[in-house]
Ligand SMILES: *[C@@H]1O[C@H](CO)[C@@H](O)[C@H](O)[C@H]1NC(C)=O
Ligand SMILES: *[C@@H]1O[C@H](CO)[C@@H](O)[C@H](O)[C@H]1NC(C)=O
Ligand SMILES: *[C@@H]1O[C@H](CO)[C@@H](O)[C@H](O)[C@H]1NC(C)=O
């Protein structure tokens with residue numbers, strides 16, 4: 001019984017052995033493995049890597065599916081040498097010294113899906129080289145020395161989906177170069193020395209979904225650079241040290257979901273070129289010298305979820321910067337120059353999941369309390385923010401403190417306006433008044449001035465807010481009279497102080513009252529808070545001048561000039577011009593209360 005089984009088993013094994021031997025024999029007779037190659041019959045792979053081959057070996061088994069010819073010293077691909085390999089799916093010729101590819105070199109490879117020619121010495125690809133590759137899906141010609149893509153180079157590759165052409169020296173892409181690439185989805189033109197976007201050539205690629213550029217030699221992306229790429233979803237531009245601006249319509253025609261422009265020289269977020277990209281989800285502007293993200297201007301990007309601006313020069317993200325972005329969930333602004341990040345920049349801080357804020361000179365005050373309160377839910381990407389400006393908290397990161405002690409450490413001081421004594425100024429029409437508003441608080445409060453109608457005043461116009469927080473009313477008019485309000489506010493609150501201005505009208509008979517400003521006229525009439533100073537020239541003088549008429553007034557002035565010219569010449573001080581400023585009557589009365597629209601008229605008299 002046992003013996004019987006053993007014999008039976010032996011027979012079985014013997015039969016199996018014979019069968020296996022026979023299989024090996026038949027496959028070996030059918031598929032001689034070429035010298036310097038290793039054959040893997042199960043997957044029909046031929047590995048001829050590192051075989052010192054100078055040409056493609058002859059007599060390759062016809063049913064080969066994968067052919068690896070990498071790391072050889074093949075210099076030339078001659079015509080139709082792969083003709084018999086009709087089942088080949090993958091051909092890898094990377095890391096050779098290919099210089100010449102003849103026309104129809106790949107002819108016959110009717111099943112080929114992948115062709116790799118990376119890291120060779122190709123300078124040019126002749127038209128027709130890819131003839132016959134009707135099923136090819138991926139072509140890798142990166143890291144060669146290709147200078148130009150000629151017209152119709154890829155015309156036979158109707159099934160091609162990916163081209164990797166990174167690390168070439170491309171300087172020109174001919175207009176019809178991409179003709180025929182109807183299935184192309186992804187194009188990498190990294191590290192090219194192109195000095196223009198190949199707009200014409202790209203118009204052929206109507207199915208393109210992802211476009212990568214590296215090292216474009218441009219300083220501005222021109223209008224309509226990517227027109228006809230309506231299906232493009234992902235645009236990636238990097239390492240363009242000269243690229244400073246995107247023209248207003250440069251991204252016109254695109255409907256992107258992802259835009260990356262990194263390691264370039266943009267100094268501002270390209271709000272206008274971006275604003276029509278309402279499907280944009282991902283925006284990366286890292287490593288650009290961008291200093292501000294302004295309020296509201298990104299509001300059109302309704303679906304934006306991620307903004308990356310790592311390694312920039314950001315000084316401030318203005319309140320309302322991400323207003324309208326209801327799906328915003330990641331902000332990465334690590335390695336910038338931000339002193340704070342207020343909740344007011346977000347549409348809603350509740351949607352935020354990830355925050356990169358490390359490596360910024362953060363002022364640790366109450367403005368960052370929200371980060372602390374959310375520190376357990378926020379993903380800091382492994383780098384929590386740290387305090388750098390507070391001696392007490394120096395070097396500590398936000399995870400080091402307990403919930404209880406933080407509010408006492410991250411504090412702000414409410415603003416206080418220092419000069420609180422009532423400021424009441426009475427001036428005659430035409431004078432200039434400056435009101436001061438000195439403040440203190442932590443963080444330093446921002447100062448706004450409201451006019452008697454409680455509208456904020458701007459830094460331009462006749463009535464304007466100076467950069468040091470003072471309010472200047474030039475050539476005061478009766479209708480400027482009223483109560484102005486200085487408001488100082490910071491994250492901790494606000495403080496306000498009213499001042500009042502009363503402007504006395506000229507007697508009604510006067511026309512264009514003059515105020516002469518220059519070396520010979522009044523000293524600057526800025527009465528300041530303590531009321532008008534006495535002027536050396538009485539305003540009445542001007543009234544007289546106005547009433548006696550212009551002609552005679554000017555002639556008197558001219559006589560005066562001439563006199564003074566001689567006088568100053570004799571003293572060696574020569575001044576050739578005099579500026580005369582005046583406020584015409586008509587504009588005074590039409591000037592409403594706000595008064596910051598009228599500019600004074602001026603003219604300059606030239607002395608000999
Ligand atoms: C091909 O052969 C080379 C050299 O022997 C070896 O390093 C490489 O791993 C092989 N490739 C495959 C896919 O087997
Ligand atoms: C392309 O740019 C690289 C780096 O700037 C340079 O070394 C190379 O010479 C350029 N090639 C051509 C063809 O201009
Ligand atoms: C980047 O832009 C700045 C001005 O915005 C300019 O001074 C600088 O030279 C530019 N850098 C390069 C590499 O062009």
Ligand SMILES: *[C@@H]1O[C@H](CO)[C@@H](O)[C@H](O)[C@H]1NC(C)=O
Pocket residue numbers: 223247248249
């Ligand atoms: C680009 O288009 C914008 C908006 O139409 C226009 O203002 C700008 O002048 C154009 N720029 C160029 C270089 O044509």
Ligand SMILES: *[C@@H]1O[C@H](CO)[C@@H](O)[C@H](O)[C@H]1NC(C)=O
Pocket residue numbers: 255256257279
């Ligand atoms: C833009 O792309 C989105 C999806 O990415 C798509 O839903 C929308 O229809 C596209 N709009 C146009 C005008 O093609």
Ligand SMILES: *[C@@H]1O[C@H](CO)[C@@H](O)[C@H](O)[C@H]1NC(C)=O
Pocket residue numbers: 310331332333334354355356379380381382383
């Ligand atoms: C921000 O970007 C830096 C650099 O790419 C990365 O190390 C960090 O993890 C990112 N932070 C977040 C929150 O994604």
Ligand SMILES: *[C@@H]1O[C@H](CO)[C@@H](O)[C@H](O)[C@H]1NC(C)=O
Pocket residue numbers: 434436437438466468469470
């Ligand atoms: C603010 O600037 C104006 C003009 O530059 C000057 O007249 C005024 O004295 C300044 N105010 C303060 C408080 O320094």
Ligand SMILES: *[C@@H]1O[C@H](CO)[C@@H](O)[C@H](O)[C@H]1NC(C)=O
Pocket residue numbers: 487489493494495
């Ligand atoms: C000043 O603070 C009060 C509450 O303290 C607030 O109601 C008011 O709106 C604030 N005013 C301004 C101009 O911020």
